[in-house]
Amino acid sequence: MSDQVKSQYEAFPYPERDPKDEKKRLITGSPSHPLEMDHFLWAGQRDWSAPIKILVAGGGTGDALIQLAQTLTNARKKYEITYIDLSTASRAIAEKRAKARNLKRIEFVTGSLLDAPEMGEFDYIDCCGVLHHLPEPQEGFNALSQALKPDGGIGLMVYAPYGRSGVYPLQEAFNALYSDLSPEDRLKAASQVFNRLPPTHQFKTNPHVGDHKTGPAGFYDLLLHSTDQPFTIKALRATLEVAGLQMTGTPHALQYDLSRFLGQVPRELDEAEQMAIAEKLDGTIKHHVIYARRKDGSAPGRASGTDTDIPHLRGIKPGVLAQNVAQKQEISITLFGTPFKIPVPKEAAPIIAAIDGRTDIATLRRTTDPILWPKLWPGLEQELLRFGLMVYSHLLR
Numbered sequence: 470m471s472d473q474v475k476s477q478y479e480a481f482p483y484p485e486r487d488p489k490d491e492k493k494r495l496i497t498g499s500p501s502h503p504l505e506m507d508h509f510l511w512a513g514q515r516d517w518s519a520p521i522k523i524l525v526a527g528g529g530t531g532d533a534l535i536q537l538a539q540t541l542t543n544a545r546k547k548y549e550i551t552y553i554d555l556s557t558a559s560r561a562i563a564e565k566r567a568k569a570r571n572l573k574r575i576e577f578v579t580g581s582l583l584d585a586p587e588m589g590e591f592d593y594i595d596c597c598g599v600l601h602h603l604p605e606p607q608e609g610f611n612a613l614s615q616a617l618k619p620d621g622g623i624g625l626m627v628y629a630p631y632g633r634s635g636v637y638p639l640q641e642a643f644n645a646l647y648s649d650l651s652p653e654d655r656l657k658a659a660s661q662v663f664n665r666l667p668p669t670h671q672f673k674t675n676p677h678v679g680d681h682k683t684g685p686a687g688f689y690d691l692l693l694h695s696t697d698q699p700f701t702i703k704a705l706r707a708t709l710e711v712a713g714l715q716m717t718g719t720p721h722a723l724q725y726d727l728s729r730f731l732g733q734v735p736r737e738l739d740e741a742e743q744m745a746i747a748e749k750l751d752g753t754i755k756h757h758v759i760y761a762r763r764k765d766g767s768a769p770g771r772a773s774g775t776d777t778d779i780p781h782l783r784g785i786k787p788g789v790l791a792q793n794v795a796q797k798q799e800i801s802i803t804l805f806g807t808p809f810k811i812p813v814p815k816e817a818a819p820i821i822a823a824i825d826g827r828t829d830i831a832t833l834r835r836t837t838d839p840i841l842w843p844k845l846w847p848g849l850e851q852e853l854l855r856f857g858l859m860v861y862s863h864l865l866r
Contacts, residue, residue: 477689478555479556481656482559482686483687483689488568491535491570499758500626500758501593501597503862504783504826504860506593509719509720510760513862513863515864517546520546521541521547521548522549523593523594524550524585524591524593526594527582528560528563529554530563531552531567534552534563538570542573551578553582553585582596582599582613585616592618593622594613594622594623596609597625598626598756600627602698603698606708610708610709611712611713620762622762623714624759629702633699635672639692652693656688656693677753677755703741703744714762715762716760717762718771719760720758720857721805774861778830780861781860787823791818794813800852804857809856813849817846820849821849826864827865
């Protein structure tokens, strides 16, 4: 990263976090929740009795680090995590957060993720919100790919252009005006100009961005960043290809589902083409969250709900969801600002209630009328996976 980027994160560690808040909440999300990792990288079949070696590349103030360490600690799994970031201020916050939770087996390193290949091989690498800030992002992708074990995987997030409309003209304007100022002075000057922008400005009419409202670090990271190169999903897949990686899935699959717009998808369009068109038609995607593995490694395929798979519901308690299905014969959900109603037969409610993260498909099937199971489960599974409400993992077994 450039000196300007490093000085930004020394002055304004991002995202803004207070280690005292660890006493009252655990921040979770995508990528890098172990359940999600298992589903998209190891077909839900990872042997969690084996230790996992993790690199958090560009770890910032520690959201991914804390999520990984705390979730694996709670599940009583063996892990080693290496955290690396250029910002000493960000690292200090991440260390204090880990200390507040008494999390162990974490090594903190101040440095560049470009040095990852020299740090050994990892089962999993998290890189969230970093690669698009490199002067040459491809170098970052290449370095992380080289640091993966053959059967390892990576979870990453990079910014996308369409949902961030209005951001990049402001970044260009503020960088042209204030690039020679200190981070603190840049923030002060840009904030004054921002308040004078017309309400019809492209940025101010975009309802999908809001970091500038969260505090100084959020404003700076969104509108004053000196190095910010967004990726379309097509460009992201091409960059992965050059790095010897292949995409294995995304927890936000619905956003790239072309059938939302067309109903019947032309058969001549492959998955990559469908995703690229859907991104343009959606227009709201502001970042891509994806998982990837090395192309030269053994591919486990995708989680498919075999007898040994263990389903987990995400974002809602099984009992609550089962009750809603029994009463309304539907699942109501809002994703990315859009409401959806998923028709589900009320007979599926007992199956949903039994999904506890420890019961495999074979056992789940035995608790259901054998005549009803083939009529209920395939459709229910398809919808739960499509809307990101379910993943497969042996983490809690």
